[in-house]
Amino acid sequence: xxxxxxxxxxxxxxxxxxxxxxxxxxxxxxxxxxxxxxxxxxxxxxxxxxxxxxxxxxxxxxxxxxxxxxxxxxxxxxxxxxxxxxxxxxxxxxxxxxxxxxxxxxxxxxxxxxxxxxxxxxxxxxxxxxxxxxxxxxxxxxxxxxxxxxxxxxxxxxxxxxxxxxxxxxxxxxxxxxxxxxxxxxxxxxxxxxxxxxxxxxxxxxxxxxxxxxxxxxxxxxxxxxxxxxxxxxxxxxxxxxxxxxx
Numbered sequence: 001x002x003x004x005x006x007x008x009x010x011x012x013x014x015x016x017x018x019x020x021x022x023x024x025x026x027x028x029x030x031x032x033x034x035x036x037x038x039x040x041x042x043x044x045x046x047x048x049x050x051x052x053x054x055x056x057x058x059x060x061x062x063x064x065x066x067x068x069x070x071x072x073x074x075x076x077x078x079x080x081x082x083x084x085x086x087x088x089x090x091x092x093x094x095x096x097x098x099x100x101x102x103x104x105x106x107x108x109x110x111x112x113x114x115x116x117x118x119x120x121x122x123x124x125x126x127x128x129x130x131x132x133x134x135x136x137x138x139x140x141x142x143x144x145x146x147x148x149x150x151x152x153x154x155x156x157x158x159x160x161x162x163x164x165x166x167x168x169x170x171x172x173x174x175x176x177x178x179x180x181x182x183x184x185x186x187x188x189x190x191x192x193x194x195x196x197x198x199x200x201x202x203x204x205x206x207x208x209x210x211x212x213x214x215x216x217x218x219x220x221x222x223x224x225x226x227x228x229x230x231x232x233x234x235x236x237x238x239x240x241x242x243x244x245x246x247x
Contacts, residue, residue, distance in 0.1 A: 117161035146173055147192075
């Protein structure tokens with residue numbers, strides 16, 4: 001194993017879907033607080049741009065790892081976790097933010113579409129949690145934050161598959177909290193309403209969902225980091241719903 005480049009007292013987080021939106025804002029906030037961060041996404045160009053942005057904001061290059069990863073592929077997820085642990089010598093937090101959303105009514109939700117939605121939004125986080133679990137147990141510490149959606153409580157028409165898959169991650173954190181209790185492993189699900197991100201704009205324009213009626217990615221990131229840093233431990237194992245302005 002290569003010698004870790006991370007100081008022994010510097011915490012480390014893996015963030016999936018880190019190339020833009022909530023994932024990018026989460027890595028920026030963690031980096032500003034002194035964390036080392038492993039950024040994962042499918043698009044290498046976005047990851048390199050994110051790395052440049054972090055370094056431009058004063059984050060030392062040694063505290064940033066970029067790793068292109070399709071979370072639907074368990075081997076790639078295992079490789080991400082392994083690369084992070086080899087680089088930094090520890091993993092303190094996992095943020096399962098990568099997601100895939102598409103509007104499709106129930107009668108148009110064919111098997112291929114359902115498999116894709118569940119592979120990214122449900123199985124991907126499960127692969128990552130499972131891969132990190134032995135490290136968390138050995139360290140006797142760790143935190144999982146899954147990013148879900150308000151639609152898990154009240155699915156918007158067309159979100160049959162997306163909301164159903166995301167509902168899985170709410171249940172995952174209950175298991176994380178229950179099984180992780182004796183190892184000091186915590187779990188949270190953050191379930192926001194509409195967030196003004198490129199993924200949202202791929203489905204709805206400003207006329208349908210004005211920006212002032214949406215959450216900001218940085219606001220969601222602040223809640224994720226608060227969970228990681230222990231500020232919301234009374235909600236360990238729970239789903240934290242975040243509402244847009246005026247909702």
